[in-house]
Amino acid sequence: xxxxxxxxxxxxxxxxxxxxxxxxxxxGYEGTKxxxxxxxxxxxxxYVIRLFGTKQQLFLAALRSVCGRIEEIFREAxxxxxxxxxxxxxxEQLLSxxxxxxxxxxxxxxxxxxxxxxxxxxxxGSIYTLVRDLTGASPQEAREFLSVGMLITVMSAMQVLGPxxxxxxxxxxxxSTFGQxxx
Amino acid sequence: xxxxxxxxxxxxxxxxxxxxxxxxxxxGYEGTKxxxxxxxxxxxxxYVIRLFGTKQQLFLAALRSVCGRIEEIFREAxxxxxxxxxxxxxxEQLLSxxxxxxxxxxxxxxxxxxxxxxxxxxxxGSIYTLVRDLTGASPQEAREFLSVGMLITVMSAMQVLGPxxxxxxxxxxxxSTFGQxxx
DNA sequence: CCTAGTTGTAATTGACTGATAACAAGCTTG
DNA sequence: CAAGCTTGTTATCAGTCAATTACAACTAGG
Numbered sequence: 325x326x327x328x329x330x331x332x333x334x335x336x337x338x339x340x341x342x343x344x345x346x347x348x349x350x351x352g353y354e355g356t357k358x359x360x361x362x363x364x365x366x367x368x369x370x371y372v373i374r375l376f377g378t379k380q381q382l383f384l385a386a387l388r389s390v391c392g393r394i395e396e397i398f399r400e401a402x403x404x405x406x407x408x409x410x411x412x413x414x415x416e417q418l419l420s421x422x423x424x425x426x427x428x429x430x431x432x433x434x435x436x437x438x439x440x441x442x443x444x445x446x447x448x449g450s451i452y453t454l455v456r457d458l459t460g461a462s463p464q465e466a467r468e469f470l471s472v473g474m475l476i477t478v479m480s481a482m483q484v485l486g487p488x489x490x491x492x493x494x495x496x497x498x499x500s501t502f503g504q505x506x507x
Numbered sequence: 508x509x510x511x512x513x514x515x516x517x518x519x520x521x522x523x524x525x526x527x528x529x530x531x532x533x534x535g536y537e538g539t540k541x542x543x544x545x546x547x548x549x550x551x552x553x554y555v556i557r558l559f560g561t562k563q564q565l566f567l568a569a570l571r572s573v574c575g576r577i578e579e580i581f582r583e584a585x586x587x588x589x590x591x592x593x594x595x596x597x598x599e600q601l602l603s604x605x606x607x608x609x610x611x612x613x614x615x616x617x618x619x620x621x622x623x624x625x626x627x628x629x630x631x632g633s634i635y636t637l638v639r640d641l642t643g644a645s646p647q648e649a650r651e652f653l654s655v656g657m658l659i660t661v662m663s664a665m666q667v668l669g670p671x672x673x674x675x676x677x678x679x680x681x682x683s684t685f686g687q688x689x690x
Numbered sequence: 691c692c693t694a695g696t697t698g699t700a701a702t703t704g705a706c707t708g709a710t711a712a713c714a715a716g717c718t719t720g
Numbered sequence: 721c722a723a724g725c726t727t728g729t730t731a732t733c734a735g736t737c738a739a740t741t742a743c744a745a746c747t748a749g750g
Contacts, residue, residue, distance in 0.1 A: 354537035432664040433616040449677040464684040471654035481615040494632040501647040
């Protein structure tokens, strides 16, 4: 009935990938059903599988996508001010797209799967290297920077940080310190 | 055949809980099958369910168990030297029981489940408060301490840190900075 | 010793889920 | 316009998994 719009496989694949990022961010690798991704993307479940082969490959594509976007955000920020101290602002940007850090977190959690572990190690290492290259930070400075990023990531997953945060006194106390850092 | 040892429900429950911690650490909440926990504990799958009610309640018990152990480690370290700077040693202790941080990480990932989210928020807040109380650290100092803890947690999950670490140059560069910290 | 409670298992089930196969409809190019 | 390629669906399957039920074996107390 509905004049269903036909897209190219590439375009439809992009839509499915966006849906997958949202779904995986919410429920993780094992917890997300391909059927849910299909519903979000407005296509049938078998088509999702045919576009990406397996659920695992779709998750890997989602992981690569969010890691690419994270690197893009860092690159844009460094174009403004190539100093680590300026990257506090990036975290605001990252929190405005919560699915980025959440999918990455679910990637860490799913590292027990060899294919996912390989991908996660490669991409996280790439992010670390990028941070150092963009800002000239020392290993220790980059480590401190990424440490804070990981705390933000888990607080975001716990829903005590970000747009739809549940109010928790201890979390607000931690959040209030984010402006302050090692000079 | 085998002179099967009968234990009290309490004792058997403890054994199953230990098995659950190991299994959940390896595969996460959704990824771990109750059958696998039963095999590890040497009992039948239905008995695992009867002892804990549901898989979710078993995961919550595992989560509470590891958080209790983490707090215990912090308390012991603070009994020696009640200063944050002495807690670098704790992280070595935590890494020697990798299941602690891994189950906690899987708790973060499964926070989308309301019951698990509530538990995780409560226990993580409790750990933050404990760190402050034990060491007299400021919110910022405690935040920096927990940040490093979260980086160690995800690196442990990625298997680039700890006993069975996969060798990664970037990871070794990060690891080499762990001695250095803000004074 | 016998009965009532406890510890444990085998058998099963019903719901779910990723993946496959077969087919339908639309586009495009000669 | 017909043939062949692309996009997409419906129907279905084979396997998995948490949970229930019914039952068996052991143990303690009277």
